[in-house]
Amino acid sequence: MTALPTYEQKDQTVTFHYPDHDLQLTVLTPAIVRVFEYRGNNGASYAIEGNKQTATDFKLTDTGDHYELTTSALTIDLDAERHVDVYDTNGNALVTDFRGERTLLDKGVDKVHQRLVEAEGHSVTKSTVKANASYYEVVKTLAPDEHLYGLGDKTGYLDKRGFEYDNWNVDNPSPQLEILPNIYKSIPVMLGLKNGHPYGLFFDNTYKSHFDMGKESDHYYFYSAVDGNLDYYIIGGQSLKDVVTNYTYLTGRTPLPQKWTLGYQQSRWGYSASEDEVQEIADNMKKNDLPCDAIHFDVDYMRGYRVFTWDKAKYADPKKFVSSLKGQGIKVIPIIDPGVKQDPDYDKYAEGIKNNYFVKTPAGKVYINKVWPGDSAFPDFGRPDVRKWWANNNKFLTDMGVGGVWIDMNEPATFEGEIPDDVVFNDQDTPSTHKKMHNVYGHNMAKATYTGLKAQQGKRPYVITRAAYAGTQKYSTVWTGDNRSMWPHIQMMIPQLCNLGLSGFSFVGTDIGGFASDTSAELLTRWIEAAIFSPLLRNHAAMGTRHQEPWSFGEPTLSIYRKYLKLRYRFIPYLYDLFAQESTNGLPVMRPLVLNYPEDTRVRDLDDEFMVGDNVLVAPIVQKSKLNRTVYLPAGNWIDFWNNREYPGNQDILVDAPLDKLPLFIKKDTLLPWGQEVSHVAETPDTTMTFKAFGQNASYEHYQDNGSDFNYEDGEFNRYLVTVKDGDVNVTLTHSGFKPVYQTITVDLPAKSVTLTYDAANQSYRA
Ligand code: GLC
Numbered sequence: 124m125t126a127l128p129t130y131e132q133k134d135q136t137v138t139f140h141y142p143d144h145d146l147q148l149t150v151l152t153p154a155i156v157r158v159f160e161y162r163g164n165n166g167a168s169y170a171i172e173g174n175k176q177t178a179t180d181f182k183l184t185d186t187g188d189h190y191e192l193t194t195s196a197l198t199i200d201l202d203a204e205r206h207v208d209v210y211d212t213n214g215n216a217l218v219t220d221f222r223g224e225r226t227l228l229d230k231g232v233d234k235v236h237q238r239l240v241e242a243e244g245h246s247v248t249k250s251t252v253k254a255n256a257s258y259y260e261v262v263k264t265l266a267p268d269e270h271l272y273g274l275g276d277k278t279g280y281l282d283k284r285g286f287e288y289d290n291w292n293v294d295n296p297s298p299q300l301e302i303l304p305n306i307y308k309s310i311p312v313m314l315g316l317k318n319g320h321p322y323g324l325f326f327d328n329t330y331k332s333h334f335d336m337g338k339e340s341d342h343y344y345f346y347s348a349v350d351g352n353l354d355y356y357i358i359g360g361q362s363l364k365d366v367v368t369n370y371t372y373l374t375g376r377t378p379l380p381q382k383w384t385l386g387y388q389q390s391r392w393g394y395s396a397s398e399d400e401v402q403e404i405a406d407n408m409k410k411n412d413l414p415c416d417a418i419h420f421d422v423d424y425m426r427g428y429r430v431f432t433w434d435k436a437k438y439a440d441p442k443k444f445v446s447s448l449k450g451q452g453i454k455v456i457p458i459i460d461p462g463v464k465q466d467p468d469y470d471k472y473a474e475g476i477k478n479n480y481f482v483k484t485p486a487g488k489v490y491i492n493k494v495w496p497g498d499s500a501f502p503d504f505g506r507p508d509v510r511k512w513w514a515n516n517n518k519f520l521t522d523m524g525v526g527g528v529w530i531d532m533n534e535p536a537t538f539e540g541e542i543p544d545d546v547v548f549n550d551q552d553t554p555s556t557h558k559k560m561h562n563v564y565g566h567n568m569a570k571a572t573y574t575g576l577k578a579q580q581g582k583r584p585y586v587i588t589r590a591a592y593a594g595t596q597k598y599s600t601v602w603t604g605d606n607r608s609m610w611p612h613i614q615m616m617i618p619q620l621c622n623l624g625l626s627g628f629s630f631v632g633t634d635i636g637g638f639a640s641d642t643s644a645e646l647l648t649r650w651i652e653a654a655i656f657s658p659l660l661r662n663h664a665a666m667g668t669r670h671q672e673p674w675s676f677g678e679p680t681l682s683i684y685r686k687y688l689k690l691r692y693r694f695i696p697y698l699y700d701l702f703a704q705e706s707t708n709g710l711p712v713m714r715p716l717v718l719n720y721p722e723d724t725r726v727r728d729l730d731d732e733f734m735v736g737d738n739v740l741v742a743p744i745v746q747k748s749k750l751n752r753t754v755y756l757p758a759g760n761w762i763d764f765w766n767n768r769e770y771p772g773n774q775d776i777l778v779d780a781p782l783d784k785l786p787l788f789i790k791k792d793t794l795l796p797w798g799q800e801v802s803h804v805a806e807t808p809d810t811t812m813t814f815k816a817f818g819q820n821a822s823y824e825h826y827q828d829n830g831s832d833f834n835y836e837d838g839e840f841n842r843y844l845v846t847v848k849d850g851d852v853n854v855t856l857t858h859s860g861f862k863p864v865y866q867t868i869t870v871d872l873p874a875k876s877v878t879l880t881y882d883a884a885n886q887s888y889r890a
Contacts, residue, residue: 125203127190130183135176137183137192141205151176154196154360154369158207160353162257166550168327169563170374170594197359209322209357217315217322218357221262221343228339250289250304252333252349260347261326261355265337269317270727271344272717274334275310275591275626276603278303281618281715282728283313283336284344290332292562292590294536296639298607299615304333307534307604308591309562310626311346312374314366316721323358323366325373325593329562350558363721364710367625371709375597377629379706381583382830383454383804384527384600384630385695386416387688389672390663395420395457398438404672405453411674411681414688414802417526418448419663420457428496429464431471431519445524452803454526456585459517461533461568462499465491471516475500480509482557483547490546492537501535501542504567505560506549513568514575521576527585528572530599533565534590565590566598573598582832587659593627600630600659608637608668613650614745618730620657624711625718629702632659641669644676645747645782648683652785653743655687656735658698658712683783689800694735696796696812696825701736703826712736720757723773729755738790744780751779752786760791762817767873794823794845797871804830808861813869814845822846828861835861845870852877854888 130139135150149157155175184191189202197217200208206220232240271283279286279301286301290309299306311326313334324346326332332348339345346355356373360366389408394400401418408415424441426432433441445455463472463481475481481489481500491498503509520528535542548560569588576584586599595601603619606612616633623631635654636642642650642664651673654660664671673684701712710718714734716726726732732742732755740761742754756772763770763778764787770776778786789795797813799805808829828840838860845868846853852870868888869878879888 127185127203130190132183135179135181139190139201146201146205148192148199148201149176150179150181150192150194151356152369152372153179153194154358154365155373156192156194156197156199156357158353158355158357162259162352164350164352164559166553166555169329169566169592170325170327172375172594172597175373197357199357209359211320211359215318215320216264216266217317217320217359218324219264221264221345223342225262225343226340250287250333251291252289252331252347254347255349257350258347259353260345261353262343262345265341265343266317267341268319269315270717271313271315271336272715273310273313273323273622273626275312275628276306276308276601276619276623278306278615278619280728281621281717281730283334283622285336285338287333287335287338290334290562292534292565294532294534294589294604296605298609298611299603300611301615307565307589308595308601310591310593310623310628312370312593312626314363314370314625316363316717316727319722321360321363321366321721323356323360323370325356325358325370327354327356327593328352329559329592331558331562363625363718367627367711367718368709371596371627374594374627376627376706376709377596377600377702379583379702379835380600380630381585382695382699383416383806384585385658385698386660386804387414387691388417388419388456388659388661389415390419390421390661391666391670391672392421392664393423393666394418396423396437398444401444401448405448405451407672407674408453409451409802411685412802413673413685414692415453416803417454417456419529419661420455422458422460422495424457427464428460429466429469429471430459430462431516432469433523442523449524449526455524456527456529456587457520457525458529458531459520459572460494460531461501461504461535461564462492462494462496463502464496465498465500472500474512475502478508478512480506480512482542485545485547490542492542493539494532494537502568503549504564504571505551505555507551510567510571510574513571514578517572517575518579521579527587528576529587530565530568530572531589533568533588534561535564563592566592566595569595569599591628596628596630600632601628602631602659602661602663603633605638605665606634608640608642608646608664608671610646610745610747612637613646613653614731616653616657617733617743617745618715620713621711621715621733624714627709629705629709629711629713630658631713632657632661634661634663636662636664636671638663639665639668642671644680647671647676648680648782649744651684651687653741653745655691655785656694656698656713656733656739656741658702660691679783686783687785692801692804693798694795695804696798697736697739699830700796700824700826716740716755716757723757725755726757738793739795740788740790742778742786742788744786750781751777754778754786754788756788761788762791763787764789789817792818792821794821794847794870796823796825808863810863810865811867811869812843812865813871816847816870816872818847819850819872820848824857827865843868847872850875852879852890854879856886856888859886
């Protein structure tokens, strides 16, 4: 038997001296342990900021056969062959190295046949992660009963088992079907339920990498990377929720957004080419009694696609126009791409050249590729000074009065082939390569944009990005990029947004109605129903496609669309409460049932239902021509939102769903804050609040602040504990720091309505 390696312990890090390479285990918290092997890569993590290590007791034992490192949450065994095996406190295996024979997936075709396949126009979809000298793999055992989640925005289903994915941010125009290995984001965190026991693994490596989630073999899954250190975090927890909380402790949480960002947003590539067209959209929203909080300005508002310009030929006075829209309750969200047009007479390009802000070829020339403006240079966002420059550039937009900034094409996308691996990108201030910095390009652009907006607006920045890496959730909302107006994409919205949520991204959304291709009245209707709880609520479409504004198809689409937008605004206080919770526990707003009911085997691969918080269950129609569906209700009793009918859980029920109905269930004994019917999220604080009771017994904690800036960090917020017991209502202000507190609070019970009034002298509520 090979001898166990010697080791050294320094604080919470143990370095094991294996013959080939050292392997380090670092205990960050009882439930987070880092596994690290230096493979020549320097530089700090982009996902993890600050020191996340807390003083944690752990024990290291030499059992003779292996080392055993034990914290209060995890046990990690290391043997002489470098196998890393992780168990929970009850000895249940969570993550164990695979020891059997690999059965390589033979996807090869010989050259002749490959040519034949390609002659008919097919491309063989396959991973582009290739083995080379620095390549490595981590292979873990897969149990027959094991479900795998996470990985950010990947296409396909909730349970990722049986599929393979690449981590390399791309702007791939192909329809985003389950066979696509990668799209815009690389969020290399996976969560598992092994025999029902939860764990997480986060591979912090920005190089191109790959997850085979048990496609090659049913006996193992593996992670591989073309380069970089072996650097992964084992994340434990009592429940899947704990794993998400621990992972977001490590990489950060979506901060509390401005409240109005939860309102409806209308967009289309092309609108912003004309002031009149934008105004017409705003007018139509109003005329049709459709609540709306923002209109997005796509690339057309710029002068020749030059970022941080506004075309004066199209807009007489952009600032005045932005302000006039604001007066109408509509914020403007302009798009910004990273590509800076190569034009010596354009100030941003000239500044970038003068200060060396752009990425360069290995020979030292500014690297140029084509994007919307034609030949463009690419800011080197890995560098702090370039991020600072970019942050300041946003002043042009914030001075105009914009509500936020939408950042796009930041994979980065390039029209004339991918940027070669060896193009020089800096890793902070150290020269590095595109190969290493590609996957964090969007992340660093988002961080720069967030920093600029925060300084310039003093409000909670509203940034929406397409490309991201783990940790980007601290800086930006994300949307899932260019989907299509087709039924498989409304279907995919649910697992895709749920997996983003499990991967730390709570503020997420899809292009409602579908971006590319032509939508239909039915698809648009079902999409607004299905998306009404998606935190980012934006209808966006590509130029040249059929119009898909709420009124584009006439009736009944318009009325149904209106009904759901109004419902959304009623739910905004609930969504805002969920964000207030999320900012401290990392639990997503929109979540798969498995997060709330991990013990229920029925929900572990449920793709067509989701929950909003703990007590709202949504089962949209995501198939063409369907007018009813089965809905699986987990444990508990459930109330049909539309008719108050009660159903016991743990069963499938058949629900009628004519075109205007979104099947929606509220868990019995739930209180929901019920927002006012408004056309825009109010800038002035509400002075009254209503709660809807589903049942006679419930309690709910509601959060209130000014919905806009960072004063809440200094205690300027209120918390209300609302309790209903056998129909009696009680309200307690458990934290007060924000004025005004609600003057009245009304609770609508099934058979009566109770209003309590604030007694300022006693800081209490009475009937
Ligand atoms: C990209 C974006 C899309 C945008 C278009 C034009 O395709 O994903 O949302 O409309 O570029 O800027």
